Amino acid sequence: MSTWIFDVEVYPNCTLFCSQCVETDERQSFWHSESGSATRLRTFVGDKQKTFVGFNSNHYDSVIVSAWCQGFDTKSIKHISDTIIVEGVLSFQVKNEYKLTNFLNDHIDLIEVAPSFVGLKAYGARMNMPMLQDLPYDPHEALSVDQQNILESYCQNDIETTAELFKRLESELELRLKISKQYGIDLRSRSDSQMAEQVFKKNLNLKSLDVPIPSTVSYDPPEYLKMDRAGTQATLDDISKMKFYVDPKSGHIKMPDSLDKLQIYTRTGSYKIGIGGLHSTHDKRVTHVAGDELIYEIDAASFYPTIILNGNLSPSHIGNRFINDYRRIYDERLEAKSQGDKVTADTLKISLNGTFGKLASRHSMLYAPDLMLAVTMTGQFTLLMLIELLEREGVTVLSANTDGIVIRVANYNEQSVRSCVQEFEKLSGFTFEYTSYEKLAIKDVNNYIAIKKNGIKAKGIYSPVSLRKNPTAPVCAYAVGQWLAHGTSFGDTISNASFDMFITARNVAGGGVQGGKYLGKVVRWYQSTKTTESILYAKNNNKVPKSDGAQACMQVDDWSVKPDDLDTQWYINECINIAHNVGAEHFLDVTEIFLANFGVTYD
Secondary structure (H helix, E strand, O other): OEEEEEEEEEEOOEEEEEEEEOOOOOEEEEEOOOOOHHHHHHHHHOOOOEEEEEOOOOOOHHHHHHHHHOOOOHHHHHHHHHHHHOOOOOHHHHHHHHOOOOOOOOEEEOOOOOOOOOOHHHHHHHOOOOEOOOOOOOOOOOOOHHHHHHHHHHHHHHHHHHHHHHHHOHHHHHHHHHHHHHHOOOOOOOOHHHHHHHHHHHHOOOOOOOOOOOOEEOOOOOOOOOOOOHHHHHHHHHHHHOOEEEOOOOOOEOOOHHHHOOOEEOOOOEEEOOOOOOEEOOOOOEEEEOOOEEEEEEEEOOHHHHHHHHOOOOOOOOOHHHHHHHHHHHHHHHHHHHOOOHHHHHHHHHHHHHHHHHOOOOOOOOOOHHHHHHHHHHHHHHHHHHHHHHHHOOOEEEEEEOOEEEEEEEHHHHHHHHHHHHHHHHHHOOOEEEEEEOEEEEEEOOEEEEEEOOEEEEEHHHOOOEOOEOOEOHHHHHHHHHHHHHOOOHHHHHHHOOHHHHOEEEEEEEEEEEOOEEEEEEEEEEEEOOOOOOOEEOOOOOEOOOOOOEEEOOEOOOOOOOOOOEOHHHHHHHHHHHHHHOOOHHHOOHHHHHHHHHOOOOO
16 A cells, blocks of 8 residues: 545646655646546546545545546636635535545545644644745636646645645554544544544444534532532532523533623632633742642543543433443543553543533534533532642642642641542542642743653643644743753753744734735744844735744745844843743843843853
8 A cells, every 4th residue: 555645726727636655755746638637547546555645635635636537627627626615615515516426545634633723834834844835826817837837846845744744643543543443434534523423423323413402501510519618619509500501503502691700719719610621810920839848730530531421421312322332431441551552542532532522513413512511510610629628738729720730738738638639539539640840830821831850841832832833932932941940041042942943933814925025824934133024914014913023934944054143132032021921030040131131142
């Protein structure tokens, strides 16, 4: 078997199919205008020894390939393309209208496997691809021969980006392949929640159906939820009497105004609850140092699956068959973990965790907004109950978010805290895990830098670049982490960092321009010492945020070479800003403050 990355481009007078083999780098292109192209393409994509991989290819590229292979002319293919892209008609509707059949023998679409709802160019920026490039010509413009050659180069660049994405999703695809073989259904192009749904559909022999959208749902708390403070208990009682309205179109639960404005106060903190997870509101701009005390993060293991199991939560239209199968998968995962079978454990974890997302999806056969409400509300009040019990033991809660809390406790009180958590585990049925921190620097509940004995944990805007996050001068957050953990100066970290650590990339609606030059809908830049114009929105000339002093770098030939005009002082100043934002300004070295205030650069 060979794997081929492919992409399709459609213009009024030409259609292009480009592909490249992952194993050999062999390239194969077809132009619709070439004699016999439909027959040759049909033979190529129907080869049973080839697997084709695309991005958003189920919705678009595969449809164009089908029309091409069935002999549609250039004008008709362009009309089909516009129907999908311009009019927004779904691919299955287009296939039905034009009576198209599938010609790709074996096909994987990465768009659902990838972790974020962004386009291929954004993933290119997150992966530091050498070139970020928008479509070079208006898709309604007829192309000359020279322009068609440039289009093929553009298409090849997209293929290289898709190939890199395919490589980085290797482990996710391996898990999907394992589940596909186990259940006899092709899940390689599915998201986690889509896979979970298909697994239950297969196991329980469920038929596709439209689950009715209820007008209201309510919350019935589990018996163990007894809050320590009267005010919190009163809030729980009020919520259990509420009717939560469900949007008749989206199927989502509407947040009541009373909850949207509600703050819950405990002995050491304040919290906001709602349809989602618990969020502390008292933990902004502060750095905590363990010193003579202990700082722990206490996380609930398998939080949402445990709530579903402990509450015997089954969609009413499925019944107990669901919870029985859910429990079987849960037990099999624990067995796999105990035997060190990571692949099986991770595979089953997808089925467990992915289910929750489908509870709120009106188009899913697992749709059950009452269960979604039960899971999120139980999760929030479970953490609140534990918080109040720990505060009775003299604990200060520093932060709380969704499935865990961070506490500070005196050394001598550690055993009583652990005993309190153990008793709560017996009462609630949850299992909690501990992570020790030496320092915790918090901007807010979602954005912080935590220093552990064996490493650094950064969340939110301070987290390392990944497929889930655009780069925003990541060297700065990294430098602050090194400074907090080891005392390394900002200047030393910055001087030793590679060029990719200085990059910022941003999605720009309608595209960005600099100095009159169009850049693209995803713009990439570094901070420069040269006098440069800000990057502007092409549609209204408004400034793209934080692009003062930016130098666009849509093409980078060598990431090991830093440009001569790199403004290292800007990055040092940004490090100091981050230190202020997380409440760590009192740790700043006098030299660093001087450099920031007077603009003196490091030698």
